[in-house]
Amino acid sequence: MTLVLATALGPLAMSSFIPAIPFIQDDFAVSTTTAQLTLTLSMLAMAVASLGYGGLADRYGRRPVLLGGVAVAVGGSLICAAAPSVWIVILGRILQSVGASSGLVIARVIVRDVYGDERSVSVLAHVTAAMAIAPLAGPILGGYVIDYFGWRVLFVAVALFAVAVMGLLALRLPETRPASLNAASADHDYAAAPYVALLAHFPYVRYAVYGAMMQGVFVAFIGGAPYVATEVFEMSAAAYGWHFMVAPIGYLIGSLIAGRVGNRFSREPLLTAGAWLAVIVSVTTLWMTVQPWFGPWSFFMPMCVLSCVIGVVFPSAQVGLLITGGEQSGAASGLFSFVQLAAGAVLAQIVGALLDLGPLAVSSVMTAAAVTALVAMTVRPRVLPQHTRS
Numbered sequence: 398m399t400l401v402l403a404t405a406l407g408p409l410a411m412s413s414f415i416p417a418i419p420f421i422q423d424d425f426a427v428s429t430t431t432a433q434l435t436l437t438l439s440m441l442a443m444a445v446a447s448l449g450y451g452g453l454a455d456r457y458g459r460r461p462v463l464l465g466g467v468a469v470a471v472g473g474s475l476i477c478a479a480a481p482s483v484w485i486v487i488l489g490r491i492l493q494s495v496g497a498s499s500g501l502v503i504a505r506v507i508v509r510d511v512y513g514d515e516r517s518v519s520v521l522a523h524v525t526a527a528m529a530i531a532p533l534a535g536p537i538l539g540g541y542v543i544d545y546f547g548w549r550v551l552f553v554a555v556a557l558f559a560v561a562v563m564g565l566l567a568l569r570l571p572e573t574r575p576a577s578l579n580a581a582s583a584d585h586d587y588a589a590a591p592y593v594a595l596l597a598h599f600p601y602v603r604y605a606v607y608g609a610m611m612q613g614v615f616v617a618f619i620g621g622a623p624y625v626a627t628e629v630f631e632m633s634a635a636a637y638g639w640h641f642m643v644a645p646i647g648y649l650i651g652s653l654i655a656g657r658v659g660n661r662f663s664r665e666p667l668l669t670a671g672a673w674l675a676v677i678v679s680v681t682t683l684w685m686t687v688q689p690w691f692g693p694w695s696f697f698m699p700m701c702v703l704s705c706v707i708g709v710v711f712p713s714a715q716v717g718l719l720i721t722g723g724e725q726s727g728a729a730s731g732l733f734s735f736v737q738l739a740a741g742a743v744l745a746q747i748v749g750a751l752l753d754l755g756p757l758a759v760s761s762v763m764t765a766a767a768v769t770a771l772v773a774m775t776v777r778p779r780v781l782p783q784h785t786r787s
Contacts, residue, residue: 399569400507400524402562403463403500405531406470407443410497410555412535414490417548424548425483435487439494444738446495450502451731452591459507459727460572466499467563474556478549489552497559498734506730509719510573517719518664521712522655530649574727591728603773604718605733607668609740610770611707611714614675614763618644618700620745621752621759629755630693640697647701651708664713665774671710672771678703679764686756696756703763 415436422432453462473492480486504524509517542551595601622641626632632640682699685691715733722729744762751758 399562399565400500400504401526403467403566404504404524405500406467406559406562407494407497407499407501408531409535409558410470410474410493411439412531413539413542413551413555415535416540417543417551420543420548421483421486425486427483431483435483435490438487439490440738440742442491443494443498444735444742446498447502447731447734447738448592449731450499451506451725451728451734454503454506454574454727454731455591455725458572458574459503459510460566460570463499463503463507463570464563464566466496466503467559467566468496469493470496470499471556471559471563472496474552474559478552478556493552493555500562502731502734503727505715505719506726507570507573509716509726510575517716518712519656521715522652522708525712525715526649526652526656526708530645591725592732595722595725595729595732598721601718601721601729603776604714604721605736606773607672607770608711608714608718608733609737610766610773611671611675611710612737613740613744613766614679614703614770615644615648615700615707616741617744617748617762617766618703618759620748621756621762622697622700624752625696625756625759626693630696632693640693643697643701644704647704648708651705651710652712653708654705655709655712662713664717667713668710668717669771669774671706672767672774674706675703675767676764676771678706679760679767683757683760683764686760691756 418432418435421435422429425432450462450466470493473489473494473496476489476492477486478489480489505521508520508524512520539551542554626636626640678699682696685695685699688695715730718733719726719729744766748758748762751762754761
């Protein structure tokens with residue numbers, strides 16, 4: 398539960414904050430573009446911070462780095478609450494996001510340290526379920542706080558939650574870094590060495606691409622669904638919210654399924670089957686978008702199925718990349734978070750550039766991401782004959 402709360406801090410801080418953007422814009426009388434920087438710059442900061450956390454956790458230990466990250470999130474939240482200008486809010490949001498993202502990177506490393514390769518799939522499934530619950534609860538809780546108390550109080554509430562998480566970590570989290578990692582960390586002459594080695598290791602790259610693209614299917618949908626709902630289906634914001642809930646609910650169901658039965662299936666067949674299902678559902682959605690009877694539920698319900706599939710396979714993909722990362726599991730986790738966030742940003746930007754095509758743009762990018770995940774899973778490194786390996 399401690400790791401679940403640490404993981405939920407990042408998504409909760411992000412999702413609860415989004416309803417506050419229009420209020421921040423009005424209070425400081427700034428343009429929409431300027432107000433949007435509170436979101437976009439913080440996402441970029443999360444991607445960069447993910448690289449740093451992985452290496453730091455391997456070098457200095459999981460516990461101090463995670464505690465330090467949550468402390469930064471507390472400070473960033475309080476800066477936002479007291480900000481005299483939008484630029485200070487942007488600075489605070491960057492610090493809040495950098496700190497809150499520590500749980501996303503380090504929690505899965507701790508899970509593998511404690512539970513080993515066999516049980517990690519089941520435990521990670523429950524931990525990552527927090528990534529589905531937080532986007533469901535965050536906007537609702539954030540909206541009520543903003544409506545009744547104002548957007549500044551929202552940041553105070555996030556700071557209090559982060560303080561509670563930090564207290565739990567201080568009381569309940571021991572250091573879990575393997576003793577063998579001390580010597581391995583000292584062997585690197587420069588900070589980027591683990592990442593260079595991982596990028597040159599095909600089995601790791603294969604899992605990282607697979608995980609990023611499977612999540613990319615979800616991100617591509619998120620990037621275009623609001624436009625399709627409001628401009629194509631002429632739905633209200635509330636109606637869109639109710640329809641969109643099927644996606645995180647599907648992800649939550651998939652994560653819970655993985656938590657119950659994830660350890661019973663071999664990793665490679667499970668991930669390959671998940672990729673095939675993602676391709677089939679994405680192509681079906683693509684076909685439906687050009688049908689005359691295409692409507693809101695034929696757009697949203699396939700995403701519920703896709704989200705469920707992603708929730709089932711994602712924990713196994715994470716364990717696979719941690720195993721292939723070897724001793725440098727912190728760096729492996731951090732690099733994957735960076736790849737995941739960067740790939741998601743690129744896919745969302747592509748969807749945005751193609752939105753004149755409407756639902757066809759969203760389903761096309763979703764299909765492309767699913768096909769890429771399938772290719773990553775089906776391509777195997779070529780094994781050299783025994784007599785040529787020397």
